[in-house]
Amino acid sequence: MPKNMTMKRFSFIYISLCLVLVLLVGLPTQAQTKRYDEYDPIADFYNSFWSKPLERLAMGKLNRLLVPKLKPKAKILDLMCGTGHIAAALHAQGYQMTGLDGSAKMLEFAKQNVPSMELWLKDARTFETRQKFDAVICMSDGLNHIMQLKGLTQAFTQVYKALKKGGRFVFDMNWEQRYIKGWNIRGARFEFKNSEGIFTSSYNRNTRQGTLKFWLYSPMDGSKKTWKRTQWELTQHCYTPAQIKQALEKAGFKKITVYEAAQDLDDQRNAGRAYYVCQK
Known part of the structure; x- marks a missing residue:
């Protein structure tokens, strides 16, 4: 067969395979390709005003719901870590922290707040890693910023993949109340x-x-x-409790415990904030 005919045949096969792949998995959507970077403009303000109060709120719950179940020097991924104040508090307790956020500006402050922490500029919905973690956290209603249920399910799926067997995923979300x-x-x-x-x-x-x-x-x-x-x-976006549970189960989680701040954790000021503890 002439060389030019071989090249044409190869090109035809390659294009055909690409078309089949598109038909099977679809073209990348904007949600899949665009990092969540809306916090870039207010990173300095967030670091100065919100980080410390949110850290105190989150650590009060993590010290109760997660820390007692962790081994010393456990590996923890802080999903949507923001400026890193929560990760810094856990790092001070001896845990090996990795921070992930879609905002480059937020991660600049995280680097200042926890200089030794590994930081990933990635989207929570599409991140991939070969590392396995003892726990993944996502605090301060970060997951409510994912505006579509499909994207929330994607994030839960990536978390499930990143956890060790028996690892825990602890996060909070705002309910409608x-x-x-x-x-x-x-x-x-x-x-x-x-x-x-x-x-x-x-x-x-x-x-x-x-x-x-x-x-x-x-x-x-x-x-x-x-x-x-x-x-x-x-x-x-305000998801219903049923939608959140469905997304977690679709991602693979079966052991799911939910704590409502006021009813279950005696935190009346944060009524309507729900804390989820999931185990792989």
Whole structure:
């Protein structure tokens, strides 16, 4: 057979195989290819204002629900680790921490807060690793930022793959009660460095979407006569308990225990926040 005919045949077979692959698995969706990087613009603000209070809240629950079940120097993956304050607290207890986040800016602060921690700039829905972990955590309602049930199931599936047999997955998510009671801030003012800002929160029961909006006003010069306005928006989706359980089971988890903050953990201030403890 002539050489050019062989090359044409090879090209035809290659293209055919690619088409079959597309038909079988589909083209990559935006959710599969785009990292969740919406926190990039507010990473500095998050690190300064939110990280420590969220760390105290998360560690109070982790010290109760996870830490007693861990061996010394256990390997833990902090999914959606943000600026790394929770990972830093666990690292201080002797655990081997790895942090994963979709925001490069958040990971810059995580590197400052836990210099020795391995950091992965990856999306929680599509990350892959050959490492196996004793535990995976995802705190501070990070998973509510995944806006589609398919994406949530993908994240749970990747976590299941990353766990050792018997490993635990501990995370929290906001239920609707928390959105209805807590996400109704009309205009809270704050000061950040030399800037002033306002943020609002709202919840749409029809779409089950929570929205946080920030406006930051920064002086253009020392006289504060001219100001620059910057605006950001963050969204969350409110899943039903049944949807979360279904997604976990589809990912492979069978041992699932749920603790509602107020009813089961005596934390009235965080009523509507649910803590999940799952075991592979």
